[in-house]
Amino acid sequence: xxxxxxxxxxxxxxxxxxxxxxxxxxxxxxxxxxxxxxxxxxxxxxxxxxxxxxxxxxxxxxxxxxxxxxx
Numbered sequence: 001x002x003x004x005x006x007x008x009x010x011x012x013x014x015x016x017x018x019x020x021x022x023x024x025x026x027x028x029x030x031x032x033x034x035x036x037x038x039x040x041x042x043x044x045x046x047x048x049x050x051x052x053x054x055x056x057x058x059x060x061x062x063x064x065x066x067x068x069x070x071x
Contacts, residue, residue, distance in 0.1 A: 001048065005041045007034065007058075008066040015065070022061035026053050040070065 010016055016036040023032045023043060031044040043049065051069065058065040 001045055003043050003045070003049075004070040005043060005054070005067045006070055007039050007041050009064045010034075010036055010039060012036070018061055019058065019065055022057045022065075023054060026057045028053075041067070 007019055010019060013036060016034045019041065020032050020034045023029055023034075023041060026049060028045045028047050028049045029043055030046055033042045034040070035042075043054070051067070054067050058067055
């Protein structure tokens with residue numbers, strides 16, 4: 001399944017890589033693609049990954065990024 005999320009707090013490609021790597025380490029996440037320009041991430045997973053798990057991964061990655069589903 002694929003889900004899109006808004007990411008706040010990214011300012012450069014280093015941030016993009018940091019977010020991508022943090023989300024890839026969440027259990028169940030198979031692939032992540034982060035678009036710095038649109039401030040969005042597309043997360044592919046094998047099953048429904050709770051938003052809280054993604055938020056926790058970004059919090060542990062430096063607590064400067066926020067994630068929420070695209071409306």
